Amino acid sequence: MMAFGGNKEGVLQRGNFRQYIRSYALVIIFLGVCAIFAIASPTFLSPTNIVGVFRQIAINGVLALGMTLVIITGGIDLSVGSLMAITGVVSAMILENDPNMLAVALIVGIGAAAVVSMxxxxxxxxxxxAPFIASLSTMTIARGIALVLADGIPHTIKNAEYSQIGNGYLWDASLTGGVGFPILVLxxxxxxxxTTIILYNTKFGRYIYAVGGNEHAAEASGVNVVKIKFWTYVLNGVLCGVAGMMLAARITSGQPNAGDGYELDAITAVIIGGTSMAGGSGKISGTIIGALIIGVLDNGLVLLGVSSYYQQIIKGIIIAVAVLLDMKTKKR
Incomplete structure (x- = not known):
């Protein structure tokens, strides 16, 4: 009996250990990637580089948060990069006419992305x-709008406060050894x-999960599926506008070709973060860690002198592996 009891206890312990590993797999992977690059490159753990990594992932992180909401509903949005471009162009052109209209440039720029996302x-x-086809249409239309508005050329942002959003710190970095806290990260x-409050503490957030989990069951339960999907995509458009504002401030110009390819990094971060492409499940914390993993990979590979071409190959492989793991998990 004691042997049997001991064996049962061992099985339970192994089960608990596996559950622990599954629960913290993303954190373990993130720390493992950091450890590899820290060993391979002596500059990886320098304070300046760490701050640079966080600043680097800030824009993609905001994009990925909006994409998380969309993917939880069972959808996808390929137009996020084009929406970012519209925000930058609109903001820059407003400030060209009057450099003092900072608030107007921010509100109208972000609002333009939200309107087009409709x-x-x-x-x-x-x-x-199908969301893939619909967002592909919007991606093309939005890019065309950005090019028409900008007349195909970049427009310099003529407002120092706007530029500070992308390049400034909460305090003088020189006072802390050259390391500050970027406004982008804030x-x-x-x-x-x-987004955490919206997703976990509001009826709208619960309905997002319900629609993604089983659209027909949600509708039968009284959920207005059309309304939930509509406003989820619009909210994603708002976050694309915020990300576009951040990017424009970072490069100090509104460029009609800005944001090209950003949808890949956003989707990758969401998938790595554990959000199911089938919809119905996903976490904000997972997406943030996913964005951190992508940022660390990009930064570490650059430090090691790996070509950006190979970086694209690696990201593609990561997406495939993440989806396969998600499918395997769903079968259990």
Whole structure:
């Protein structure tokens, strides 16, 4: 009996250990990647580089948070990069006319991305068009709008306060040995807190999960599926606008070709973070860690002198592995 009891206890312990590993797999992977690059490159753990990594992931982090909401509903949005470009162009052109209209430039720029995202929202929610096709349409339209508005050329942002959003710190970095806290990172933290509250502490957030888990069951339970999908895509558009504002401030110009390819990093961060492409499950914390993993990979590979071409190959492999793991988990 004692032997039997001991064996049972061992099985339970092994089960608990596996559950622990699964629960903290992302954190373990992140720390493992950091350890590898710390050994391979002596500059990886320098304070300046660490701050640079966090600043680097801030824009993609905001994009990925919006993408998380969309993917939880069972959708996807390929237009995020184009929406970012619209925000940058609109903001820059407003400031060209009057450099003092900072608030107007921010509000109208972000609002422009939200308005254009309504095209995807209508196509997906009301017209029942597949999100991939609908957002592909919006991606093309939005990029065209950005090019038309900007006349195909970059527009310099003529406002120092706007530029500070992308390049400034909360305090003078020289006072702390050259290491400051980037404003971009603060924006990411604020957006992460807001999306966390929306997703976990509001009826709207619960309905997002319900729609992604089983759309027909949610509708039968009284959930207005059309409304939830519509406003999820619009909210994603708002976050694309915020990310576009951050990027424009970082490069100090509104460029009609800005944000090209950003959808890949956003989707990768969400998938690595454990959000199911089938919808119905996902965590904000997972997406943040996913964005950190992508940022650390990009930074570490650059420090090691790996070509950006190979970086794209590595990201593609990561996406495939993450989806396969998600499928394997769903079968259990």
């Amino acid at each position: 095209w995807t929202a209508v196509l997906v929610a009301k017209m029942k068009i 924006i990411l933290i604020v957006i992460a807190v807001i």
